[in-house]
Amino acid sequence: MRLPRPGRTAFALAAIALAMAAILLAMGRVPICACGTVKLWHGAVNSAENSQHLADWYSLSHLVHGLLFYAGFRALAPRAGSGARAVMAALLEAAWEVVENTPMVIDRYREATAALGYSGDSVVNSLADFGFMLLGFLIAARLPWWASVLLGLGMELLALAVIRDNLTLNVLMLLYPVEAIRRWQAALPG
Incomplete structure (x- = not known):
C-alpha cells in the first residue's frame, strides 16, 4: 500500500513528533538519560536507565501499538x-506519550506495577x-492481517518470557492491578 502525498504525511508526522517533544520538555521531562549518554539499546528493565535510551x-510494545493502530484505524476510518x-495513529501515540509521562500516571505505575523505580521516559x-509505533504501523500496512496478528503475539510472548511484562500486562496492571501478577513480575532479577 502506497502512502498518498508522502510529503504532506511526512511533514504532519514530523510536526506531531516535534510538538510531542516540546510538550514533554515543557513538562520538565529530561531530554536524554540523566546518565549523560544515549544508548542504542538498554536491556536492564529494573534500572534507573530503563525508558531513557x-x-x-x-x-x-510500541511496535505492537503500531500493529493495533493500523488495524483499528483501518476499521474505524x-x-x-x-x-x-x-497521522491519526501518530496523534494517538503522541497523546499517550504525554499522558504516560504525567506525575499521575508515573505514580500509578509505581504503585500498581512492578516498576517501583520508574521515573518516566526521557x-x-x-x-x-513514537518511531517504533510508526514502524509497526508500516509493517502492518504491508503484511496480511494474519501475519500482523502472529507478529504481535510473538512480540508479546517474547517480552513476557524475557522481562515478565508486555503491552497486555502493562494495560491490565495499570487499569486493574492483580497482586499475584505484580509479585510474579517482581521476581525478575535486576
Whole structure:
C-alpha cells in the first residue's frame, strides 16, 4: 500500500513528533538519560536507565501499538487514506506519550506495577517509542492481517518470557492491578 502525498504525511508526522517533544520538555521531562549518554539499546528493565535510551524491551510494545493502530484505524476510518490513518495513529501515540509521562500516571505505575523505580521516559525515548509505533504501523500496512496478528503475539510472548511484562500486562496492571501478577513480575532479577 502506497502512502498518498508522502510529503504532506511526512511533514504532519514530523510536526506531531516535534510538538510531542516540546510538550514533554515543557513538562520538565529530561531530554536524554540523566546518565549523560544515549544508548542504542538498554536491556536492564529494573534500572534507573530503563525508558531513557533509544530502544529497550518496551520498544516491542510500541511496535505492537503500531500493529493495533493500523488495524483499528483501518476499521474505524476505512475511507481515509493510509497517510491520514498514519497521522491519526501518530496523534494517538503522541497523546499517550504525554499522558504516560504525567506525575499521575508515573505514580500509578509505581504503585500498581512492578516498576517501583520508574521515573518516566526521557524525551529521546519518547521520540524513539513514537518511531517504533510508526514502524509497526508500516509493517502492518504491508503484511496480511494474519501475519500482523502472529507478529504481535510473538512480540508479546517474547517480552513476557524475557522481562515478565508486555503491552497486555502493562494495560491490565495499570487499569486493574492483580497482586499475584505484580509479585510474579517482581521476581525478575535486576
